[in-house]
Amino acid sequence: MTPTTIDNNQGVAERAMGIGLRGLNWLAGSDLLDRIRIRKGVERALFQGTKQGFRTATAAGRTFKAAQQLGKPARQPRSKSKGLFDVTPDDEQQMFQEAGSAFAEEKIRPAAKAADDERKTPAEVLAQATELGVAMLGVPAELGGVMEEGAATTSVLIGEALAHGDMGIAYAALAPGAVATAIGLWGSAEQEATYLPSFTGEDVPAAALAMIEPRPLFDPLKLETKAKRDGDDWMLDGAKSLIARATECELFLVAAEAEGIGPALFVVESGTKGLSIEDEPAMGLRPAATGKLILEGARVPSTAILGEGKRTDYVECVNRARIAWSSLAVGTAQAILDYVIPYVNDRQAFGEPVSNRQGVAFPVSDIGIESSGMRLTTYRAASRADRGEDFAREAAIARRLCAQKGMKIGSDGVQLLGGHGFVKEHPVERWYRDLRSAGVMEGALLV
Secondary structure (H helix, E strand, O other), X not given: OOHHHHHHHHHHHHHHHHHHHOOOHHHHOOOHHHHOOOHXXXXXXXXXXXXXXXXOOOXXXXXXOOOOOXXXXXXXXXXXXXXXXXXXXXXXXHHHHXXXXXXXXXXXXXXXXXXXXXXXXXXXXXXXXXXXXXXXXXXXXXXXXXXXXXXXXXXXXXXXXHHHHOHHHHHXXXXXXXXXXXXXXXXXXXXXXXXXXXXXXXXOXXXXXXXXXXXXXXXXXXXXXXXXXXXXXXXXXXXXXXXXXXXXXXXXXXXXXXOOOEEEEEEEEOOOOOEEEEEOOOOOOHHHOOEEEEEEEEEEEHHHEOOOOOHHHHHHHHHHHHHHHHHHHHHHHHHHHHHHHHHHHHOEEOOEEHHHOHHHHHHHHHHHHHHHHHHHHHHHHHHHHHOOOOOHHHHHHHHHHHHHHHHHHHHHHHHHXXXXXXXXXXXXXXXXXXXXXXXXXXXXXXX
């Protein structure tokens, strides 16, 4: 057996360990693996992968320590262009996509209404989402990740699938992965070794990429949160808004205007003095239990700045976050389309289905057309990010289309249901509220 073969087998085993052992019990017992014809390969690799074991994590309030020493930062390799614009998922992406869709249908959708009413995602749903591997997509394979190459497209597919169940629950489940992805993309070797192993175990920390601020016309490149030098440390002051599961977070990645550098990201542990949380209910994304992070003289070491604090890294973070929110808008828009089509076909008026009327049929067609456009622009931006190509323009197009058309799709969905669209008996009013976030949120999620 050649060294290349050994490396390939080890990579398969590691991916299977992440996907298989962390996979949901109900998924392992389902026919999903059989339907996509990969069960034997996964089981064979899983047998080898179980020999490697897992790194355990402590409970809330944990202390993050480097588990190993890295000579240089580990990074996921870029994927290679095939020279064709093909949006067909590969086998690995298809598995994640189908697993996410099944999870959204069987677990997220039934829990969504109560989660919206109570402003809390059930702990078991979050735990099961973690078992799917959503928090480790951006972790390099060298540190226990499951993806051999860039995972932006895979993240988009999973975000879309989960948001089809509920956008707020999807936000709550995907938020920790944003921190892991950012550290995997731009973190130093020490930061990767200290924090990323926590995202590959079973006890993944609640974490948040805190970028948006509580003020009108927020510009992520003009931050009011400041980071000033104080000897060898940084002092952070400001406020961050709409953070998922804010009271539970053990780790924050805070965007601040760094003195002498510009906008940058800082790794801040929840035990840092000078941090406090305020509840911040929002009109949408209610299952994410959003809150406000207050920083008052929060002191962090000089090593807390993410990577080298490059402006290009920060700008890329903003664009990747916009792709992530676009994927959630796509999934929610598709949920509306899938809901209104049978509704207007079954609803009778004047002795015939209301879908026979052009005033109904045309808006439904528009929802299908616009949601397809949203999906394609989002996929294109993510695929360019995976290949290491410039994707700022594509991310801007996806963001603009998903923000503008997503809100219209939500409004049309409510209108097509008439009085039923205005009451909580039907989920469309919730999806409409959630879709408003596509044009408001910055940061928080990442592909």
